[in-house]
Amino acid sequence: MPDTTHPNPGDPGNLGNLPPETHSFVGRRVELARLHAALDPGGAGTARLVSVVGPGGVGKTRLALRAATEARDAYPDGVWLTELSPLHTSGLVDLAVMETLRLADQSTRPVVDVIAEWAHGKRLLIVLDSCEHLLADCARLAAALLSRVPELRVLVTGRERLALPGEDVLPLEPLPVDDRTGDLAEASDAVTLFAERAATAGRPLREGDLAARATATAVCRRLDGIPLALELAAARLADLTLDELHTRLGDRLPSPLDLLSSDTDERPPRHRTLRTAIGWSHELCAPLERLLWARLSVFTGGFGAETARQVCAGGPLAPERIAGLLDRLVAQSIVLPDLVMSARYRMLDTVREYGTDWLRALGEEHAVRRRHREHYARLAHQGCAEWNTGRQAAWCERVLSEHANLRTAVESALAEPDRGAAVELAGHIGFLWRHCGYLREAQHCLDQALAADPPPGHGRTLALWSRGAVAILRGDQEAAANWALRCADAAREQHSPVATVAAVFLRGAHLALTGRQHEAIDVLAAAPQLPLQDDAFGAAQLQVRLALSFAHVMSGAYERGREVAAEVRTASRQQGEYWCGAYADYLIAQTDLERGDLPAAVRGARTSIAGHALLHNTAGAAMSLDLLAAAVAATGAAHRAAHLLGIGTRLWELTGRAQLDSPDLIATRRTCELRVRERLGDDTYERGYRAGLAMSYDEGIVYATRRQ
Missing domain, CATH: 3.40.50.300 (P-loop containing nucleotide triphosphate hydrolases)
Structure with a gap:
């Protein structure tokens, strides 16, 4: 998300x-x-x-x-x-x-x-x-x-x-256009907006220039006081004088898009005015600027300059021209810089809709949407290929920023007749979404892709594994067992040893989470330890060992669980990945607490929280916060433990499922709370707990990981 x-x-x-x-x-x-x-x-x-x-x-x-x-x-x-x-x-x-x-x-x-x-x-x-x-x-x-x-x-x-x-x-009506007085400072809201944007474009209206004010008022009246139309027109003052702008608006011919509309256009008059204003702005663009505008309309949720180059280049739009043309569209307020995500751009809905209509009129819509889909298919494939490496955190941020475009690519693929391509894309995107917090959306796209019984292959096997892994994290153990069987069958059909090992994770984790620890240990321990891969199935290989460590710890075999977790942590550090490493740190810290090595337990829990937070894994961070609270309480720092318990509750609220409904985790949390409450007294405990509960997510993570 x-x-x-x-x-x-x-x-x-x-x-x-x-x-x-x-x-x-x-x-x-x-x-x-x-x-x-x-x-x-x-x-x-x-x-x-x-x-x-x-x-x-x-x-x-x-x-x-x-x-x-x-x-x-x-x-x-x-x-x-x-x-x-x-x-x-x-x-x-x-x-x-x-x-x-x-x-x-x-x-x-x-x-x-x-x-x-x-x-x-x-x-x-x-x-x-x-x-x-x-x-x-x-x-x-x-x-x-x-x-x-x-x-x-x-x-x-x-x-x-x-x-x-x-x-x-x-x-909401357009801004009023009629002046209230003869003073520009007391001009109507429409003229005030236009004047401010004109100044931004380098054409400030002099306060005493009544002729300029009259012309500005005429421009605003021509555009019906619609704010977006005013902003687009004012942006043109970087290239035109105010008088030229007024003349161009008055002499404006119908846009090609208007000519494509029926003679009985039933759109409301002000909507037609806005379309006219956007069409006029479109006409003032150079031909290649118009073409780029149309092609950029396939993006949803923003885009970067390099992505625009890869998707939009072709024909008269040479790749080396894209950056300069994009700058021109920004200067004209057709494209807006994204102030939340640096080096990214976005388009307002109405402007994007106009571009989509134009793209359709040019007969390019299907081809450009296909390029968009293929670009994000390559992106998802590369993300999965490098997930189990030092680029994992960067890929997580990329998945978050491109979430809307990835969703659009999946929807586009599912609408095409090639089910093999659709399941391939859904498998890769579903894997990335599963690991970056989009569990429900991963389930949605994977269910749609797998419902059509796609042909065997790597994409189908990865999709089956990702679907089973989503079921495990969501606690749907009955479904997880079914997906585990289907994934194992697909891996055998594919004759892929590493996919077969990955399928073992689904079965073993299902057994461990349903309380059958000894069965889980037998299944997971029997999986061969193949050379670790850098891709999605390489991550699944590590998760097999994590599930084995978890089963040992839950069964009370702490030292054996620690040994396996230490192996995972070493492999994680060698790979440069964080997702499995953060869980390994959690399991090792859990055994440190059982050993009575409190400083090590505190350090390990803090490290685990930081790793989970890096990948936006709220559930993992909440698990480690509960462990940190228990370790801190054992050191005698009851006030800090109360704060941590409050922070942990806030994070569990964000996951929607406290302690993953695990009886062991729930019991551990309750034991810790009772001990801290007994030591502090109810009133003092409640004050500390509520102080932690009131912290934001980010503040809570900082508080928890800060050294004391």
């Missing part, structure tokens, strides 16, 4: 993931006041669902984010933004919200149940942005959550309302 930021750790009112504003905010005083009243939990407004509705480009997202930012102090459990424009198919809205909330749930419960359980008793605001193409899913989720979470409020943006009972709808 994309990494959720916490702008001010330790300040509960600033929990959330709201992005920084890219430009100054102009006007909307009345609308902001209306939203402030609606979003104030203690105010007179009774509606808990508020929808900002209006045409594309009118500024719905900007207004909603400004209001949400100003309301953060009223929501101590956070203001959380879910951007829905990257989603193309129904059924994924719940998952997107769960990812936003950083709920790495490993259970088989419905997603809405996981969200509702985590949110119950919390005061938080969820913002669903760009709902128009997923209205039914958004309405269903909002209705379910609002009925079950009393302190929750939901703010929605879209071109249509959700049509739910009690919904407070704010229709």
Whole structure:
């Protein structure tokens, strides 16, 4: 899941993931006041669902984010933004919200149940942005959550309302254009916005120049005061004078896209105005700039310059021209730099939609989408090939940043008749998603790919293994047993010794997690130790040994469990990987605690937490936090242990499943809590525990890994 930021750790009112504003905010005083009243939990407004509705480009997202930012102090459990424009198919809205909330749930419960359980008793605001193409899913989720979470409020943006009972709808109009006075400083909101963006483009309007102000007003009136249209027009002032801009707008011919539309265009007038403004901006682009704009529309959730070069180059677009053309589109506000992820770019929904229409009109849509799919197939293949190496952490970050594009690539592959290619892509992406926290989405894509009985091969075997590994982490042991059998059969058909060893992990881990430790040890210990590979199945080889160590430790054979974990840790360090190494550190620290070597147990638990956090493995970090709390309590530092127990609870809340429902882990946690509570007394314990519970994820990780 994309990494959720916490702008001010330790300040509960600033929990959330709201992005920084890219430009100054102009006007909307009345609308902001209306939203402030609606979003104030203690105010007179009774509606808990508020929808900002209006045409594309009118500024719905900007207004909603400004209001949400100003309301953060009223929501101590956070203001959380879910951007829905990257989603193309129904059924994924719940998952997107769960990812936003950083709920790495490993259970088989419905997603809405996981969200509702985590949110119950919390005061938080969820913002669903760009709902128009997923209205039914958004309405269903909002209705379910609002009925079950009393302190929750939901703010929605879209071109249509959700049509739910009690919904407070704010229709958003374009900015007013008519001047209020003859002073530029008192100009209308539309003219003020245009003037600010003109100054950014290097053409400031002189305050006393009434002629310039009149021309600016005429431009704004021509564009109906639609903010996006104004910003696109103002960006053109880097190349045109204000008078030239006004003349071009007045003389503008219909765009080719308009000519493709029927004569009975039923779009609302202001939507047609925006399309006209975007089309005019499109006409002013050089031919190659237009072509790049169209081809960039296949990306969802952003892209980097090198990726744009690989996907968009071809024909008249030479690879060496892409960077310069991309800079030109940025200068014209067609493409925007991503302020959250450096060296990445994005397009506004309406601008991307225009590019998609143009790409379709050019007859290139299928070919460019195929290049997009093939690029991300290569990316996923390379990620799996290098997962069990020192590039693992970098690949995890790459998977997080490219999540939306990887999802689009899977959807595109599943829509094609070549089931072999679809399962190959799903197998690789499913493996990466499983290890980077996207368990439910991995299950979704793998189930779809495997349902069509794809042909045998490496991709199918990896998909079967990944599907079984997802079932194990989610606690669906019955399903895990079934996938283990299917994966073992596929590995034998493929005549792959390393795939056969990998399949052993599925069976052995299933046995260990269902309490059959001695059976698990027999199965796992019998797996041959082949030379360790650098790829996905190499990671599975290490996980076979991890499962064996876990089974030994759970059976009470601590020294043997330690020996196997030490082997995994050594191999992990040689490979440069962290995922298995962090679990090995946890198991070794567990045996250190049993030995009574408390300093070693504390160091090992801290190291494990850091390793898990590096790969965004919340469940692994929570397991190690419980162990660290027990080790710290054993040293006599009861106050710190209480803090750690609170932090651990917060992380378990984020996973949606405390202690993975493991009786052994639950019992250990309860024993630690009782000891700390007895030593401190109930009041002191509760204060320390709640202080830890109030920490953000990031602050908690820093506190836990900091040396004392």
